[in-house]
Amino acid sequence: xxxxxERLAGVRGVLLDISGVLYDGGEGGGAPIVGSVEALARxxxxxxxxxxxxxxxxxxxxxxxxxxxxxxxxxxxxxxxxPAPATCLILKERGLRPHLLIHDGVRSEFDQIDTSNPNCVVxxxxxxxxxxxxxxxxxxxxxxxxNPVLFSLGKGRYYKETSGLMLDVxxxxxxxxxxxxxxxxxxxxxxxxxxxxxxREMRVEAHQAIMIGDDIVGDVSGAQRxxxxxxxxRTGKFRPSDEHHPEVKADGYVDNLAEAVDLLLQHADK
Amino acid sequence: xxxxxERLAGVRGVLLDISGVLYDGGEGGGAPIVGSVEALARxxxxxxxxxxxxxxxxxxxxxxxxxxxxxxxxxxxxxxxxPAPATCLILKERGLRPHLLIHDGVRSEFDQIDTSNPNCVVxxxxxxxxxxxxxxxxxxxxxxxxNPVLFSLGKGRYYKETSGLMLDVxxxxxxxxxxxxxxxxxxxxxxxxxxxxxxREMRVEAHQAIMIGDDIVGDVSGAQRxxxxxxxxRTGKFRPSDEHHPEVKADGYVDNLAEAVDLLLQHADK
Numbered sequence: 428x429x430x431x432x433e434r435l436a437g438v439r440g441v442l443l444d445i446s447g448v449l450y451d452g453g454e455g456g457g458a459p460i461v462g463s464v465e466a467l468a469r470x471x472x473x474x475x476x477x478x479x480x481x482x483x484x485x486x487x488x489x490x491x492x493x494x495x496x497x498x499x500x501x502x503x504x505x506x507x508x509x510p511a512p513a514t515c516l517i518l519k520e521r522g523l524r525p526h527l528l529i530h531d532g533v534r535s536e537f538d539q540i541d542t543s544n545p546n547c548v549v550x551x552x553x554x555x556x557x558x559x560x561x562x563x564x565x566x567x568x569x570x571x572x573x574n575p576v577l578f579s580l581g582k583g584r585y586y587k588e589t590s591g592l593m594l595d596v597x598x599x600x601x602x603x604x605x606x607x608x609x610x611x612x613x614x615x616x617x618x619x620x621x622x623x624x625x626x627r628e629m630r631v632e633a634h635q636a637i638m639i640g641d642d643i644v645g646d647v648s649g650a651q652r653x654x655x656x657x658x659x660x661r662t663g664k665f666r667p668s669d670e671h672h673p674e675v676k677a678d679g680y681v682d683n684l685a686e687a688v689d690l691l692l693q694h695a696d697k
Numbered sequence: 698x699x700x701x702x703e704r705l706a707g708v709r710g711v712l713l714d715i716s717g718v719l720y721d722g723g724e725g726g727g728a729p730i731v732g733s734v735e736a737l738a739r740x741x742x743x744x745x746x747x748x749x750x751x752x753x754x755x756x757x758x759x760x761x762x763x764x765x766x767x768x769x770x771x772x773x774x775x776x777x778x779x780p781a782p783a784t785c786l787i788l789k790e791r792g793l794r795p796h797l798l799i800h801d802g803v804r805s806e807f808d809q810i811d812t813s814n815p816n817c818v819v820x821x822x823x824x825x826x827x828x829x830x831x832x833x834x835x836x837x838x839x840x841x842x843x844n845p846v847l848f849s850l851g852k853g854r855y856y857k858e859t860s861g862l863m864l865d866v867x868x869x870x871x872x873x874x875x876x877x878x879x880x881x882x883x884x885x886x887x888x889x890x891x892x893x894x895x896x897r898e899m900r901v902e903a904h905q906a907i908m909i910g911d912d913i914v915g916d917v918s919g920a921q922r923x924x925x926x927x928x929x930x931r932t933g934k935f936r937p938s939d940e941h942h943p944e945v946k947a948d949g950y951v952d953n954l955a956e957a958v959d960l961l962l963q964h965a966d967k
Contacts (some may be wrong), residue, residue, distance in 0.1 A: 553829075554829060555828075555829045555830070556829070557828075557829040557832070558825075558827075558828055558829070559823075559824060559825045559826070559827040559828065559864070560825070562827070562864060562868075563863060563864050566855070566862070566864050566868075567861060567862060570855075570862055584875060584876045584878075585836065585840075585876055591837060592836070592837060592840055593833060594829070594832060594833050594836050594872075594876055595876075597875060597876070598832075598836075598871075598872035598873065598875050598876040599872060601868075601871045601872055601874075601875040602864075602868035602869060602871055602872040603868065604871075605854060605867060605868050605871040606854045606855055606864055606865075606867070606868040608854075
C-alpha cells in the first residue's frame with residue numbers, strides 16, 4: 428500500500444461517522460471511545476473542514492447533539508447530516524404522507540409532516556418499537572397500497588452498544604421488502620445522494636474529502652463509490668475480517684479516530 | 698389449457714395444504730372455509746390417497762389436529778407432514794443444539810432436543826414472540842458462532858387470518874440472513890426434501906401426486922419443481938394477480954377445495 432502521505436494528499440474535508448467512531452451507544456447514553464473527544468477537538472482546530480454524516484435514526488439531531496456535547500464533544504446541530512431531515516424533504520417534494528415505523532426519540536423530526544391517510548411507509552431504527560404488532564401494521568399499510576413505497580432511514584445491519592451487538596433498521600427493512608415483494612428507497616449511507624448532500628453542505632469536492640467510519644460497507648464502500656477516500660477505524664462494529672473483505676478495500680485502517688486525526692494532521696492538504 | 702380430464706389423469710395421491718385451504722386462522726381458532734369439511738370427507742371416502750403438508754409452525758401437530766377436528770375435519774396426527782418434527786430429525790442427525798426462536802405453542806415438539814450451549818438457531822412463526830429482544834438474542838447467538846447455522850421452518854411471506862394478512866416467518870428469516878450475512882436452511886415447503894418426505898409417507902410417486910394449496914410459490918411452484926402437479930385455490934392468501942404470475946403457472950385454478958375435490962373425483966386415476 429502507498430505511504431500515508433500519498434494516500435492522504437489533497438484532503439481538505441473530513442466526514443465523520445458518529446456511532447462507533449466518536450462513541451459507543453448503550454445504557455445511560457453510552458461512552459466516548461478513548462481519545463475521540465480530544466481527537467475531534469484537534470481536528471476542528473486544524474485547517475480541515477469537518478462534518479458529521481450519520482445514519483442515526485433513533486434520536487432527533489437535537490437530542491443526538493445534546494448527548495454528544497454532554498460526553499464532551501465539540502459538535503453543533505448544523506454540522507450533522509442525518510437521514511430524518513433528508514427524508515422529510517423528500518416526503519414534501521413528492522407529496523407523500525407516511526405511516527411512521529420509528530422510535531419515539533426521532534418523532535419530533537416529523538412534526539411538520541402530514542401522516543393522515545398514509546400512502547407510504549417510513550422505517551427507521553425503532554429499537555424495541557420493532558414489535559410484531561408494529562411490523563405487521565406497516566406491512567398491512569404497504570399491502571393496501573397500489574404502488575407500495577417504503578423509505579428506509581439507512582440500511583445498516585447492526586451496531587455496537589456497550590452491552591453488545593444490536594440489530595439496526597436494515598434487517599427489518601429486508602423483512603418488509605420480502606413480505607411485500609418490493610425494494611425500499613434508502614435515505615442515508617450508503618446512498619450516493621446522501622453522501623453528496625453532506626459534501627455540498629461541507630462545500631468540498633468528493634476527491635478532496637475523506638470519510639472516517641466503522642462500517643466497511645455503509646461508510647467505506649459507500650463513500651468510495653462517490654469518489655471520496657475512506658478510512659475504517661478498528662472501533663465500534665469493526666471486525667478483523669473487514670480488513671479482508673472480498674469486495675471493499677479501505678484507503679487505510681486505523682486503530683481509532685485519534686490515529687486517523689494524527690495521520691490527517693501530518694499528511695492532509697499537502 | 699388442456700381439459701381437466703387430461704390434466705388430472707393418473708393422479709393417485711393428494712397433498713393438501715391446511716391454512717387457507719381447510720380453514721382461515723384467527724381469533725378463537727379460526728373458521729373452516731365454506732365447503733371444506735364436507736369436501737375433505739368426500740375425498741377421504743374415495744380411492745385417492747390423502748396427506749396433509751403444512752408449514753404450520755406456531756402449533757404442535759397435536760394441537761393443530763385437535764383444533765381441526767373441533768372444526769369438523771376428518772384428520773389425524775399421523776397424516777400430517779409438518780416442519781417441526783422434520784427439524785428435530787435433522788438436529789439429531791447432525792448433533793446440533795438449537796437456540797429456539799419459536800411460538801410457545803410448538804415448544805413441546807422440541808421437548809427431546811438438547812438446547813444447552815446452542816450451536817445453531819431455529820426460527821419458526823413466533824407471532825407476537827418476534828419482539829426486538831427475541832430477534833436480537835437470536836442474532837447475537839448466530840454472531841457468536843464460527844459457522845452460523847440457521848434453520849427456518851418454512852419461509853412463507855404472510856398468511857391470512859380472519860382479521861387480515863399477517864407476517865409469517867419468512868420476513869424474519871430474511872432479517873436474520875441479512876444481519877448475519879448468511880443463508881438459512883429451509884425446512885418446510887417449498888424445500889424439495891420436505892415435499893419428498895410427504896410423498897414417501899403417502900407412498901405415491903411425484904408424477905402420480907397433486908398438491909392443493911393457496912400459495913403460488915410455496916405450494917404450487919414448490920410441488921411442480923418436485924415433479925408433482927399443483928392446483929391453486931382462490932381462498933386463503935390467494936390474490937387475483939397470482940393467476941398471472943410471471944414465473945409460476947398452476948395446473949389449474951379452482952374456487953376452493955370443494956371445486957378441487959369435485960374435479961378430482963370426476964377425473965383422477967382414470
